[in-house]
Amino acid sequence: MKDKLQALHAEAMAALATLGNARELEEFRVKYLGKKSVFSELLRGLGGLSPEERPAMGQAINATKATVEEALAAREAEILAAARAQQLLDERLDVTMPGKAAPVGGLHPLNAVLNDLIDIFRSMGFDVVDGPEVETDHYNFEALNVPADHPARDMQDTFYLTDNLLLRTQTSAAQIRTMEDRKPPIRILCPGRVYRADEVDATHSPVFHQVEGLVVDKGITLCDLKGVLEQFAHEMYGEGTEVRFRPSFFPFTEPSVEVDVSCPECGGKGCRVCKGSGWIEILGAGMVHPRVLAGCGIDPEEYSGFAFGIGLDRLTTTRHKISDIRLLFENDLRFLNQF
Ligand code: PHE
Numbered sequence: 424m425k426d427k428l429q430a431l432h433a434e435a436m437a438a439l440a441t442l443g444n445a446r447e448l449e450e451f452r453v454k455y456l457g458k459k460s461v462f463s464e465l466l467r468g469l470g471g472l473s474p475e476e477r478p479a480m481g482q483a484i485n486a487t488k489a490t491v492e493e494a495l496a497a498r499e500a501e502i503l504a505a506a507r508a509q510q511l512l513d514e515r516l517d518v519t520m521p522g523k524a525a526p527v528g529g530l531h532p533l534n535a536v537l538n539d540l541i542d543i544f545r546s547m548g549f550d551v552v553d554g555p556e557v558e559t560d561h562y563n564f565e566a567l568n569v570p571a572d573h574p575a576r577d578m579q580d581t582f583y584l585t586d587n588l589l590l591r592t593q594t595s596a597a598q599i600r601t602m603e604d605r606k607p608p609i610r611i612l613c614p615g616r617v618y619r620a621d622e623v624d625a626t627h628s629p630v631f632h633q634v635e636g637l638v639v640d641k642g643i644t645l646c647d648l649k650g651v652l653e654q655f656a657h658e659m660y661g662e663g664t665e666v667r668f669r670p671s672f673f674p675f676t677e678p679s680v681e682v683d684v685s686c687p688e689c690g691g692k693g694c695r696v697c698k699g700s701g702w703i704e705i706l707g708a709g710m711v712h713p714r715v716l717a718g719c720g721i722d723p724e725e726y727s728g729f730a731f732g733i734g735l736d737r738l739t740t741t742r743h744k745i746s747d748i749r750l751l752f753e754n755d756l757r758f759l760n761q762f
Pocket of ligand 1: 592593594595635673707708709730731732733
């Protein structure tokens with residue numbers, strides 16, 4: 424039995440040295456130290472010995488088992504330490520490496536200019552409202568004093584979806600929706616996309632952007648319109664900027680004006696930007712036609728109002744000296760990253 428014990432010890436120690444991971448350690452534990460292990464079997468064999476032999480043999484077996492247990496614990500610690508060292512090596516982080524900058528998006532120039540514009544008008548008490556891009560003939564034309572067959576329809580080449588539905592040609596449609604919904608005093612700004620069947624070139628696009636403004640209250644006059652637009656021009660282009668009105672025609676305003684600002688590039692002396700004239704046209708405007716007010720249930724004897732429509736694309740191209748409006752719609756990052 425002693426020989427057997429010695430052989431077993433030698434075998435266990437040799438096996439221990441070959442263990443490499445947690446699973447092998449566990450298998451070893453079961454085989455040599457568990458309930459059904461070889462050592463347990465030896466202990467059970469003690470019954471066959473004489474009572475004199477039994478204690479010494481029992482002790483020898485337990486002592487041997489203890490040395491194997493110790494050796495196993497030591498081997499386990501070794502394996503764990505090696506695994507930990509390997510993990511540290513694998514997860515090593517070089518904190519001196521240069522970082523990777525995450526790409527950051529930016530505002531499209533149209534949105535940036537629009538935000539400035541909204542800030543300016545908000546400070547004068549305007550609310551921003553939204554309107555649908557698919558409009559009915561009523562809101563886009565009829566209610567704006569442009570009945571069917573009116574020659575003014577030719578001013579705007581319209582995309583019709585059905586006889587009655589169209590892509591709005593002007594944000595003015597939002598004027599009507601607002602006047603139907605709200606009681607005066609009204610002060611709103613409606614920015615958005617508009618559509619006209621224009622040929623594409625450097626200054627035309629079938630989709631572009633307008634910002635409609637509308638003020639309705641008691642005693643509103645053309646002077647109020649001029650004051651508001653001057654304030655806008657000063658904040659948008661600088662204090663010295665001048666505003667001038669030229670007579671014009673829109674079916675839904677009377678009188679109607681075309682509004683120019685002194686050229687922000689040359690200050691009015693004449694340059695390439697203003698084509699030598701010293702002025703740049705930025706919007707159309709006028710006093711809301713009494714018929715339009717009445718159609719929305721607002722008494723034109725009691726109230727008056729002005730409206731204006733700013734071309735946002737034009738505003739953006741002049742501000743950033745962009746030579747071709749198409750650049751605003753192509754979403755070429757090489758262009759957009761410059762802003
Ligand atoms: N809606 C007009 C256009 O698109 C611009 C405009 C708006 C004129 C408001 C007067 C008042 O041409």
